Amino acid sequence: MKIRSALIRIHWLLATQFGFDPLKLLRSLRGVSRYLHDLSAFRKGYSGRILLKPCLQDWHGEGGTTKNEYFWQDLIVARKIFEANPSRHVDVGSRVDGFVAHIASFREIEVLDVRPIHAQVPGVVFRKVDLMQPFAEGYCDSLSCLHAIEHFGLGRYGDALDPDGYNRGISNMAKLLKPGGRFYLSVPIGRERVEFNANRVFEPFTIIERAEAAILHIEELTVVPRTGQFYQAQLNEKGLSQLARVAYNLGIFVFTKQKP
Secondary structure (H helix, E strand, O other): OHHHHHHHHHHHHHHHHOOOOHHHHHHHHHHHHHHHHHHHHHHHOOOOOOOOOOOOOHHHOOOOOOOOHHHHHHHHHHHHHHHHOOOOEEEEOOOHHHHHHHHHOOOOEEEEEOOOOOOOOOOEEEEEOOOOOOOOOOOEEEEEEEOOHHHOOOOOOOOOOOOOHHHHHHHHHHHHEEEEEEEEEEEEEOOOEEEOOOEEEEOHHHHHHHHHHOOEEEEEEEEEOOOOOOEEOOOOHHHHHHHHHOOOEEEEEEEEEOOO
């Protein structure tokens, strides 16, 4: 298991940080013979000009993927917001080409991010805001932050280095909500650690305790394993302890802002 974990990390480093994906190379090499065979067969029935632009891997894939945790996260939370129909929804740092686009397809959304976004998108207002610093109070009745708080304070996206950045972020985001407002927060959960400077992984207890300190009450926790088969976690000591012992899952927390 340790060897497999090490190989996964090495592959991630080579593919995402240095632009070399050995698995992709192997899949491409496997497709060369089929490409040449198909090209030869196509030429026999076509007399026009052909430009070569080989796509060597698409034979082996499905029509689309539903195993990615971002797919399920974006879909699950977007459906919850659609059903809740809040007056004003604000997002902090979630994926623009996934979750934000989902929401903008049926309602207005305001996006706060430490990085500038200059695009003009119908239904979306972008603001450059660092949520490790106070921004506003009672600003909205619905708030999301998906796969983002684990990066706060690690400097990966140009934010200031701050070992307590995630805690400040949760506190400042809680202030954005009006009493009764709902907060959708997703983070990696499992054995607690910092994987510098990529992200943190939190024990579920850590997130719940920080949220409770900010007058947020947990309503539910959806767990999305890497397989994509999501389920509702038991919000008790036993259920949360089990989640804290595994290496990694994605946790989607739903909190409600309490009255002071």
